[in-house]
Amino acid sequence: MSTQKGATVIVVGGGVSGLSAAWWLARSGVDVLVLDKGIVGWEASGRNGGGASHFQSPLFAEEQRLWPMMDEMLGYSTEYQRGKLVLATTEGQLKHYRYMAETFCENGSPAHEIDLQEIRERVPMSGDNILGGVHLTIAGQANPQRTVQAYAWALQDLGGRIQQHTPVLRLVHEGGKVTGVETKDGILGCDSVVVAAGPQSAILLAGVGIDLPIASARAEMIVTEPAPMMAIGAVDGNGLYGRQTKRGNLAYGGGPHEWLDVGPMGPSVRPGSPLVRNLTKRLLGLFSKAGNLRVIRSWAGVIENTPDGRPVIDRIDNVTMITMSSVGFGLSPASGHAVRDLVMDGKCSFADLELLKLSRFDGLSPNWRAEKGWLSHAEPV
Amino acid sequence: MTDAKLVDRYSITNRFPSASQKADVVVIGAGPSGVAAAIAAAKGGASVLLVDENPVSASLMGLDTPLYFGGRMTRAVDNKARMIEQVFASDPLLEAAFEAGVEVALGVYAWGAFQNGPGIAAMPEAAVGLADEERSWMVAYKQLILATGSRDLSLSFQGWDQPGVMGANGLHALIKRYDAFAGNQVLILGSGDLALNTALMVVAAGLKVAALIEVRNQVQGDAALADKVRDHGIEILTGHVIVSASGGADGVERATVVPVAGGDSRTFTCDTICQAIGLVPAIELFNVLGGKLSVRTDLGGHVPQRTGLVSTGLANVLVAGDCAGLSTVDAAAHGEAAAALALAALAGQPLADEAPAAATSLDAHAYHADWMTALMAVGDDSIVVCQCEEVTRGDLTAVRQPRYLGPPSEVAAKRDIKSLAGDGPLNQDQFKRLTRACMGQCQARRCREQVALILAQSSNVPVAKVPLAGYRAPVRPLPMSVLAAHDEPYDMTSNWDVWFGIASQWVPYNDIGTEREAMHLEMLTDSQHI
Numbered sequence: 001m002s003t004q005k006g007a008t009v010i011v012v013g014g015g016v017s018g019l020s021a022a023w024w025l026a027r028s029g030v031d032v033l034v035l036d037k038g039i040v041g042w043e044a045s046g047r048n049g050g051g052a053s054h055f056q057s058p059l060f061a062e063e064q065r066l067w068p069m070m071d072e073m074l075g076y077s078t079e080y081q082r083g084k085l086v087l088a089t090t091e092g093q094l095k096h097y098r099y100m101a102e103t104f105c106e107n108g109s110p111a112h113e114i115d116l117q118e119i120r121e122r123v124p125m126s127g128d129n130i131l132g133g134v135h136l137t138i139a140g141q142a143n144p145q146r147t148v149q150a151y152a153w154a155l156q157d158l159g160g161r162i163q164q165h166t167p168v169l170r171l172v173h174e175g176g177k178v179t180g181v182e183t184k185d186g187i188l189g190c191d192s193v194v195v196a197a198g199p200q201s202a203i204l205l206a207g208v209g210i211d212l213p214i215a216s217a218r219a220e221m222i223v224t225e226p227a228p229m230m231a232i233g234a235v236d237g238n239g240l241y242g243r244q245t246k247r248g249n250l251a252y253g254g255g256p257h258e259w260l261d262v263g264p265m266g267p268s269v270r271p272g273s274p275l276v277r278n279l280t281k282r283l284l285g286l287f288s289k290a291g292n293l294r295v296i297r298s299w300a301g302v303i304e305n306t307p308d309g310r311p312v313i314d315r316i317d318n319v320t321m322i323t324m325s326s327v328g329f330g331l332s333p334a335s336g337h338a339v340r341d342l343v344m345d346g347k348c349s350f351a352d353l354e355l356l357k358l359s360r361f362d363g364l365s366p367n368w369r370a371e372k373g374w375l376s377h378a379e380p381v
Numbered sequence: 382m383t384d385a386k387l388v389d390r391y392s393i394t395n396r397f398p399s400a401s402q403k404a405d406v407v408v409i410g411a412g413p414s415g416v417a418a419a420i421a422a423a424k425g426g427a428s429v430l431l432v433d434e435n436p437v438s439a440s441l442m443g444l445d446t447p448l449y450f451g452g453r454m455t456r457a458v459d460n461k462a463r464m465i466e467q468v469f470a471s472d473p474l475l476e477a478a479f480e481a482g483v484e485v486a487l488g489v490y491a492w493g494a495f496q497n498g499p500g501i502a503a504m505p506e507a508a509v510g511l512a513d514e515e516r517s518w519m520v521a522y523k524q525l526i527l528a529t530g531s532r533d534l535s536l537s538f539q540g541w542d543q544p545g546v547m548g549a550n551g552l553h554a555l556i557k558r559y560d561a562f563a564g565n566q567v568l569i570l571g572s573g574d575l576a577l578n579t580a581l582m583v584v585a586a587g588l589k590v591a592a593l594i595e596v597r598n599q600v601q602g603d604a605a606l607a608d609k610v611r612d613h614g615i616e617i618l619t620g621h622v623i624v625s626a627s628g629g630a631d632g633v634e635r636a637t638v639v640p641v642a643g644g645d646s647r648t649f650t651c652d653t654i655c656q657a658i659g660l661v662p663a664i665e666l667f668n669v670l671g672g673k674l675s676v677r678t679d680l681g682g683h684v685p686q687r688t689g690l691v692s693t694g695l696a697n698v699l700v701a702g703d704c705a706g707l708s709t710v711d712a713a714a715h716g717e718a719a720a721a722l723a724l725a726a727l728a729g730q731p732l733a734d735e736a737p738a739a740a741t742s743l744d745a746h747a748y749h750a751d752w753m754t755a756l757m758a759v760g761d762d763s764i765v766v767c768q769c770e771e772v773t774r775g776d777l778t779a780v781r782q783p784r785y786l787g788p789p790s791e792v793a794a795k796r797d798i799k800s801l802a803g804d805g806p807l808n809q810d811q812f813k814r815l816t817r818a819c820m821g822q823c824q825a826r827r828c829r830e831q832v833a834l835i836l837a838q839s840s841n842v843p844v845a846k847v848p849l850a851g852y853r854a855p856v857r858p859l860p861m862s863v864l865a866a867h868d869e870p871y872d873m874t875s876n877w878d879v880w881f882g883i884a885s886q887w888v889p890y891n892d893i894g895t896e897r898e899a900m901h902l903e904m905l906t907d908s909q910h911i
Contacts, residue, residue, distance in 0.1 A: 012865045026550065038806055046814065058890040075792040077782055099904050107889050143816035146782070153800075156794055164805040206447050217392070217881070218500060225822040225858065239877050247770075258395040258503055271501040272854050274493065274510055274519055276395060277866035278873055284861045291862030302500075309886025325879060333558050348563055355893050371438050373389035378502035 006188030007021045007033035007161065007360030010181055011196060012168045012204060016045035016329050017322045018196030019151035020336025022072075023344075026160035026346060033190075035183065036166035036289065037266055040215050041148025043198055045329060047270075047301030049241045049253055051234065052330030053084050053139030055104050057311075058351040062334035070333055075157060076150035079143035080257040084234040087119060087126060089285050089362045093237060094132045095280060101134040104198060110137045123235050125227060133237060141234040144329050149335070150280045151332075157243045164356045167265055168197070170187070173208045175258045177318045186228065186378040190317035192343055199262040201323055210316060212322055213361050214304040216262045216375045220328040221253035225289055240279070250293070252283050262302060268381050270300040280355070302381070307368050311335070315342040321358070336357075382832040391882030393503040398870045400508045400521035402462070404430040404484070406723050407509055407522040409491045409666060414702030416474040416714030418723075422526075423481040425724040431483050431522060434490045434560060434857070436464030438514055438655075442825045444858060447663070448554055449533035451547025452632060453653055457561040461488065462561060471558045486772070489513050492864070493854030494525065494666045495695070501671075502656040507697060509666075510854065517864050524697050524723035527667055528716060531660035531681070531703040535827045536751060536834075539625035540758050541654075542768045544632030549579045549657035556586050564653035568636050569593045572617055573601040573748075576657035577623030580610045583655075594638050595757045601748070610632040626654055641755050658752050659745055661830060663704045666857035668849070670695055676845040680706030680810020682830070683849045689734020691719040699723060707745070710738055746844050753834040766835065767828040768881035776816050777832065778839045783817050802840045809833055809850040819850050822858050 011022045014036030025032045034040070052067055054060060066073075067080050086101075088094035104111035119126055139213045152162055172180040172187055182190040195201050199216040206212075228249030232245035242252030256279055260267070276298045284291060303326040306312055311324045313335065320342050324335060338348045369375050389396045406422045408415045411433035419431040434447060439458045442450045458464060469475055478486055489511050497509035506521040508728075533548025545564065549571075555562035567583050569576050572595035580590045593610065598620045600607045607617060621638045624646065628634035636654055639646045662681050664674065672695045673686040684706040691699045699719040702712045718734075723734040762775025771784065778798045782789050790798075801807060809832060812818055818832050819825035824894050825832075829850055835846035855864060866873075876882070884905035892898050 004448040005835055025551065033781060039805065044629050056887050056889045071631070071790075075790050077786050077793070079786065096904070100393075103889060103901075107891070149811075150817060152804075153792070153796060162804060220644070224861065239879055241879055247783065247820075255877050256391060256396050256873075257881060260387065260500055267500065269498075269500050271495075271498070271505055271671055272669065273501060273867075274492070274508070275393070276493070276854055277510070277864055279868055280861050280876075281867065281869055284865045287861075292860050294822060294858040295864050296824055296858045298855070300447045303412055305883065305886075306879055309881065309883030325886065329884070355890065370387065373387040376502075377394055378497070379499040381500040381846055 004186050004188055006180055006190045007031045007109050007276035008191050009194060010035060010190040011147070011194040012181060013195070013197035013201070014040035014042060014164065015043060015164060015198055016148050016151065016332040017324055017335050017339070019148060019155060019196065020332040021160070021194050021322065021339035022160050022198060023151050024340035025335045025343060026155050026158035028205065028340060030108045030344070032160045032190070034160070034162045035166045035168050035181065036162070039164055040152045043266060044301040045148050046145045047299055048144050048329045049140045050144045050243055050249065050329060050353065051079070052234060053136060054330055055107050055109055055139065057331055059331045059334035060336060061108070061133055061225060062350050063331050064336060067140060067142070068248065069225070074150045074154040076153055078147040078150050078289040080140060081233055081246070083138040083232040084136040084137060084139040084141070085109045085114070085122060085133055085232055086136065087235060087237040087286060089130065089238045090129050091131050096342050097237060104136055111277065113133060122232060123230060125287035125290040129285060129288055133166060135180065139234070143245065146210060146310045168204060168208045171204055178208060192320065193341055194343060195319060195321045198323070199302060200264055200266055201321060203264050205321060208319065210319065210321070210358070211229040212312060212321060213364055213368060214306055215259060215323060215369050216302055216304045217257040217259045218270060218300050218302050219252060219257045220255060220275050220279065220300045221281065222276050222295050225292055225294045225296050236286070241280050241287060248285060250287070252279060254282065255279060258378060259374050260302060260378055261376045263380055266309055267302040272298050272300055307364060307372065311356050313338055313356045314352050314357060315346065316358070331337065364369050384829070390876045391878045394709040396873050397503055397505050399505050399871070400519040400899065401868065402518060402520040402524055404428045404520060405433065405727055406524045406525045406526060408528055409509065410528035410530055410704070411472070411475060411847050412528060412530050412702060414716035415526070416472070416478050417484045418526045418528060418701055418720045419478050419714035420481045421717045421720035422723055423478070423483045425720065427683070427724060427727055429483045430486060431478055432486045432491050432511060434488065434585065435468045435487055435554070435773070436461060438641070445551070445826055446823060446857060447532065448551040449535050449548030449827065450555060451546030453547055453562060453564045454555060455561045455563045458559060462729070467560055468558055479695055486511070490857045490859065491666060492517070492857045492859055493759040494670045496670060498671055506831065511865050512636055512859055515863065516867065517859065521653060524726055525700065526699045526701055526723060527702045528703055528721045529663040529666060529704040531707060532663050532826060533656065535656055535829050536660040536752055536831050537764050537774070538623050538760050539764055539768050540627055542765050543626065543628060545628065546626060546633060546654045547656070549575050549655055550660060552579060552655050553582065556582060556812070557715055565589060566591050566651045566653040567655050568649050569655045570670035571595065571601070571657040572607070572619065572621060575660065576604060576608040577602040577610050579657045580615055581657055584613050585715060590615045591649040592624055594621050594898050595619040596622050596641060596752050603720055610825045615700070622759055623654070639759055651672065659749055660703065660707055662706055665852040667693070667698070667700065668702070668852040669854050669856060670698060672698065677706055678744045679741040679846060680708055681745050684693040687737045690733040691715060691722060692735050697726065708738060708741055747835050749830065750834055750838065753831060754838060757838065765816040766831055767821060769823050772816050772818040774835060777818055777835055780812065780815050783814070798839050807836050807840050809836060810850050812836065813850060824856070824858060825850060
């Protein structure tokens with residue numbers, strides 16, 4: 001098989017993490033090529049809640065620094081909006097959300113409890129069942145679908161290339177390093193590779209002797225017709241995550257997931273389930289005055305998790321890998337920056353990522369999925 | 382060894398309750414094939430639930446759901462009790478079904494259908510999701526017969542987004558099923574059998590047909606049928622296309638048409654413009670079930686891939702009538718064939734299904750495309766395609782961001798359908814995401830097909846190559862108060878976590894490995910399922 005000219009860096013996977021990494025690399029003048037099995041952002045990167053509030057992450061500060069500038073840096077709208085309210089309908093929830101706000105503050109981000117009067121004013125659709133809530137002032141939300149396309153277009157504007165409908169069949173490993181990737185059209189050469197292929201990352205990395213422990217699952221969301229606009233659209237709680245979009249629709253998810261086995265070409269189907277009824281019940285709990293608002297759609301996305309639910313962002317020789325363990329969208333401005341740093345400098349310039357190394361799973365039981373009850377009961381997709 | 386008992390308690394496994402209602406055979410749609418299927422299945426000894434959404438609520442009719450009603454309903458549709466009587470009276474076969482022992486549920490929406498298969502093992506049994514105006518519930522089936530019929534094809538022209546522009550199925554329902562049509566004088570687009578039969582129905586109802594407008598140079602339907610139409614003094618104007626509809630607060634008052642080849646326009650007085658250009662098989666539930674589809678332009682477009690006359694690749698799911706593909710096949714015979722297969726399967730002695738009918742000579746896509754081409758030639762880019770989201774033809778081809786985001790940046794303004802097409806075959810879902818076309822509360826009933834046609838024409842690919850913009854539950858827009866699971870069982874409520882229930886995921890990075898980690902894990906464990 002002939003080796004064709006590839007790129008200095010090939011990014012496998014045009015999801016939000018891979019696209020952001022490629023964009024950051026292109027900003028540094030690197031010749032970069034993104035390969036995707038289908039269309040950019042087609043999997044979980046374009047099918048998620050759009051939240052940008054994972055304050056527990058070492059990437060959060062950089063994420064929050066970048067988000068307000070992203071539209072300008074990319075040249076395209078991401079619909080980013082700052083601020084998030086979390087409302088409780090039970091004492092248990094309220095206790096948990098207070099803890100969340102405290103932890104938020106301890107990590108350097110302002111958050112405070114809000115009273116019922118303020119909740120009524122800020123969230124007119126909420127009812128008397130709301131017991132209280134918290135305001136996270138610097139968390140936020142953006143439109144996942146618009147954002148992934150923004151990364152892709154911005155990358156192209158910088159001279160980076162994207163080849164869609166080109167699944168990577170394997171990483172080509174020669175002389176102790178990866179020298180290229182094999183596609184249906186032949187081998188594309190590269191000096192280094194970034195593996196950001198979501199559930200398929202484990203399959204690709206296994207081919208070069210790297211064991212990335214991840215398990216995939218399907219999660220579901222619902223969306224309503226447009227509702228009257230709230231000043232802060234990211235209002236969630238009551239067991240849900242989600243947001244009001246800039247158009248006014250309420251898009252929310254939460255609740256049980258279904259573990260799946262995903263083949264090398266990625267999920268072929270993303271079935272829904274009657275869970276839409278349970279999601280709707282909780283959304284109605286959050287906005288109990290909006291009972292007449294219609295649910296018009298639902299969707300499902302397939303995402304991967306590591307055993308501890310934390311990302312793996314690591315570089316081994318010339319292979320840089322990133323899985324955000326089901327919380328990747330909001331952190332993407334920063335995660336791409338981190339990957340760029342790893343590829344170019346071998347070390348993240350703005351955060352300590354020591355605890356996100358793959359080596360923390362050395363000695364993991366080969367049966368870890370079964371031991372956690374994370375095995376699939378469904379036919380593979 | 383895998384411990385089979387070890388199940389992630391935050392996962393969906395074992396969480397759904399058994400359905401609150403059960404039937405051997407559930408039939409969705411009480412048209413000719415659905416009723417025939419239900420009666421035959423009941424006579425064969427099966428317990429049968431026949432579900433039909435008619436009469437649909439006035440508010441859904443206002444959203445052109447499920448048919449393209451065009452706002453031409455009388456106030457009669459506000460009275461649901463009267464409408465149920467009317468629907469029952471309009472079809473004597475419903476009485477026959479009732480007498481055969483079929484449980485008939487009118488005014489009930491089928492908004493979803495779910496069974497285990499690739500990617501889902503969570504269903505305790507195969508079930509359809511139903512709803513009336515008050516609540517939603519699940520009904521378990523052993524055999525499901527989809528007889529969901531067809532939807533209206535709608536295309537855009539200047540002024541189409543006002544009351545009085547409607548579809549042939551919508552008009553048929555208002556006149557024949559509801560006796561609630563508010564129009565008097567109908568201009569009909571199309572000249573196929575659908576359009577010709579529509580004209581005769583309008584005349585039989587004592588109303589006027591202004592004319593039939595046909596974009597091609599020949600009448601498309603049966604010649605004898607066309608003669609019958611002309612016998613009523615109705616003009617069939619071939620080689621013409623509608624340019625605009627205009628009117629006042631109550632909608633359409635007149636329409637202007639021009640020759641496709643150019644020439645003088647003509648204006649017709651009319652209060653209704655009925656688009657009888659084509660119908661679209663109603664495949665929403667089949668698509669939600671994960672059934673395989675194929676594009677058959679001779680059967681109306683995207684249709685279930687059949688392995689027999691009414692069998693599909695989906696276990697225990699049969700399709701009958703127009704939803705299986707538009708054809709001249711006897712709808713009742715289709716329904717009876719489905720019932721026979723369902724009964725045999727119930728008895729544990731599956732029957733072989735005969736081969737599906739051979740291809741017809743029709744090419745629906747080519748006909749729809751001829752209309753769209755002519756409509757685009759006489760109308761400009763400012764014409765709205767997606768009424769809910771106010772997306773114009775020009776917005777689509779420019780892949781323009783929605784207006785609520787303000788004007789696009791300089792680089793964004795340079796992006797258009799060609800930049801997307803340069804990156805690979807176009808997918809309608811990309812346009813949904815970027816322009817919001819097809820994202821509105823009518824669930825893309827009014828624009829799904831024409832967006833595909835416009836994308837195909839603007840990028841020079843056959844419309845059959847544009848992937849279907851998929852359907853998802855709920856396939857009817859349902860109020861939250863109706864869809865909500867007010868009957869949620871404890872197994873679902875307990876261990877409800879906002880995300881995966883992985884406590885270590887949410888420990889602040891700086892506290893990992895410190896003495897504070899245990900405090901976080903205690904707070905995070907068992908406290909997010911709230």
